[in-house]
Amino acid sequence: MELRHLRYFCAVAEQGTFSKASRILHVSQSAISEQIADLEREMGGPLLDRQPRQTRLTPHGALFLVEARKTLLAAERAIDVTRRSxxxxxxxxxxxxFLWGAGDFFSRIIRDYRELHPDVRLSLFEMHANVQMDALISGKxxxxxxxxxxxxxxxxxxAELLYRDPIVVALPRSHPLAGKTIPVAALAEERFVMLEREQNPTIFDSILALCSGAGFSPEIAHRSLGWPSILTLVESGEGIALVPSGVRYLATSGLVFSELEPQxxxxxxxxxxxxxxxxxIVxxxxxxxxxxKDQIQTRRNI
Incomplete structure (x- = not known):
């Protein structure tokens, strides 16, 4: 049994004659008659009561019509779903x-995408950059x-680069340098709160190189596993921190973020x-x- 058997049968049942079904389907009347005869042989009995002027359903045919329509609708839906996919x-x-890297553009992109593709189910996962790598490989x-x-x-x-986030200085609001553009060399006597190198070797090494270029090695007072705890330590007066500017989205009002010179x-x-x-979808x-991308870069002040 094939879908065309069901389509031919439904057309005859709905139109009442083989000739009308033939015109609607654009298939010869003899072909429709032959296919329905094959269907009846497979079913083991008549589905149609053939009369000279009218073709009627047998009781078995009436039952079969209900199920045939369901099957055709399911097949059409399967085709539609697959095509849309x-x-x-x-x-x-x-x-x-990750929050500090997403910034305000992330929420805007997600809102726009939901509006454009309401039938795509989004799942959002906050995770460190190094965890994302394995998640992309595994398909999570x-x-x-x-x-x-x-x-x-x-x-x-x-990957495609979206923007470059400048390194800035996180300071307690009461710090003498707060609110100023700060030369790197002016931080030589400060105590530093830094991210553990294993969390982000690139940032850790960049900060050391920045300080070295200004002629000093930073005094590392504390190391932490995440930006929120670093900001808490800075606000508590335990030191200053060089952080990506996006980290300001995690900060409280007790902190100030100042630009470095040179930036x-x-x-x-x-x-x-x-x-x-x-x-x-991807x-x-x-x-x-x-x-x-242009708006993202502009808003991040590249």
Missing amino acids: MHGQIGTLAIGF IDVGFTRPLEPPFDRLLC DTHVGISIAWNPERESP QQFLDLVREN
């Missing part, structure tokens, strides 16, 4: 992000707002994905981010 109109999209997330790729992930994943140390923020899992999300 192929065009990225339905499905799921899992996105990884489809897209990640993360740091630029480093070995070995630069050979396995794809030539940045942290890259990228969007990354796994090319082996690049579905139409492609459409990437296209939306690219369309907004």
Whole structure:
């Protein structure tokens, strides 16, 4: 039994004659008659009561018509769902992000995407950049707002740089340097609160190089596993911290963020994905981010 058997049967049942069904289906009357005869042989009995002027359903045919219509509707829905999936109109999209790197643009992108693709189910996961790499490989997330790729992930994943976030100085509001543009050398006598190197070797090494270029080695008073705890220590007066400017989104009113001079140390923020899992949905999300890339860069003051 094939779907055409069901379509032919339903057409005859609904039109009442083979000739009318033939005109609607654009199929010869003899072909329709032959296919329905095959269907009846497979079913083991008549489904239609053939009369000279009118074809009526047998009791068994009436039952079969109900189920045949359900089957045809299910087949049409399966085709529709598959086509919409192929065009990225339905499905799921899992996105990884970390708060200080997302900033205000992230929420705007998510809102715009939901409005454009209401039938795509979004799942958002807050996770560190290094965790995102494994999640992209395993398929737990489809897209990640993360740091630029480093070995070995630069050979396995794809990424595009969105912006470069400048390194700034986090200070207690009462600090004498608060509110000023600060030369790096002016921090030589300060105690530093720093992120553990294992959390982000690039930032850690960049800060050491920045200080070294200004002629001093920083006195590291505390090390921490995350930016929120670093900001808490700074606000408590335990030292100052060099942080990406996006970290200000995590701060309280007790902190001030001052620009460095020269301002030539940045942290890259990228969007990354796994090319082996690049579905139409992923492609459409990437296209939306690219369309907004100029606005993202402008708002981040590159």
